[in-house]
Amino acid sequence: MSDYFQNASSLHTHLLNEIGKAIATGAYPEGTVLPREAELQEQFQASRQTVREAIKVLSAKGMVYARKRAGTFVQQRDKWNLLDPDVLGWHATGAIPHEILADFVEMRRLIEPAAARLAAQHATDGDVERIRVALKDMQDFVSDTEHFYEADIEFHMAIFSASKNRVIDRISAILRPLLEASFKLQSEANRSEGLDAGYDLHEAVYLAISAHDGEKARSAMEHLLERAMKEI
Structure with missing residues (x-):
């Protein structure tokens, strides 16, 4: 059971870092919509919960925001928490x-x-x-x-x-x-x-x-x- 939680945590961290880097480096430009949950699940071989948790963290860091029925969008850079060590590290x-x-x-x-x-x-x-x-x-x-x-x-x-x-x-x-x-x-x-x-x-x-x-x-x-x- 402990291996399961460790693997889930590692996958969450990997997914978070990869999407965070993609946003910070402009692979997902400001104002564009992120791939949908199902696409991210398939790309990273992750569960829906893991994808949602990563998006939730990115939202808390000011990097993305959701629009009902439209998807999750990359926030303008001036809204990002640039004093967050993760956000800085992804640049x-x-x-x-x-x-x-x-x-x-x-x-x-x-x-x-x-x-x-x-x-x-x-x-x-x-x-x-x-x-x-x-x-x-x-x-x-x-x-x-x-x-x-x-x-x-x-x-x-x-x-x-x-x-x-x-x-x-x-x-x-x-x-x-x-x-x-x-x-x-x-x-x-x-x-x-x-x-x-x-x-x-x-x-x-x-x-x-x-x-x-x-x-x-x-x-x-x-x-x-x-x-x-x-x-x-």
Whole structure:
């Protein structure tokens, strides 16, 4: 019985992700009607209940809406919950609207300096080591854009965790896909300039946190985000 429920859950997740990606990438454009239940059942070898549950989740995320006797339609993008980690994750990296990314950097400027200050105050030795390792990876990959930004994401996730603020740490689940999209744009801006300057700004944040200097950590993070805003 447990295998049955596990398989049903996996199929639901697969169906949800596939339809979500198809909507986010434009395979099902805004304003168009989705395939009918029977078609989706046949395509994914899923039950009617599984299809309906997936559509219900997509509706809750603002991506689709139903019209009586007309079917289920793809909602306009400005109605989507773009702060939902699933919705963001279904987008191709370069497909998140630039204005959303600019708003995202503004939000980072509200949250991350405070997170850096809290990390300086509350980080354990293990937390500081996690930040140091991420910074070391950034240094090692300063000539490898893709791996540099993977390490960059880990650097910021480590600071959120080190803040010991449960709300800030939970927000990291929303921020990760936005960071990935944001960093893709920043990597394009850095092609001619190189990544060394970005590394130096991150090092300043790390040194302040490792010295448990909250005000310096906050200020260093503000400088880092000023650069990010210019690149976006």
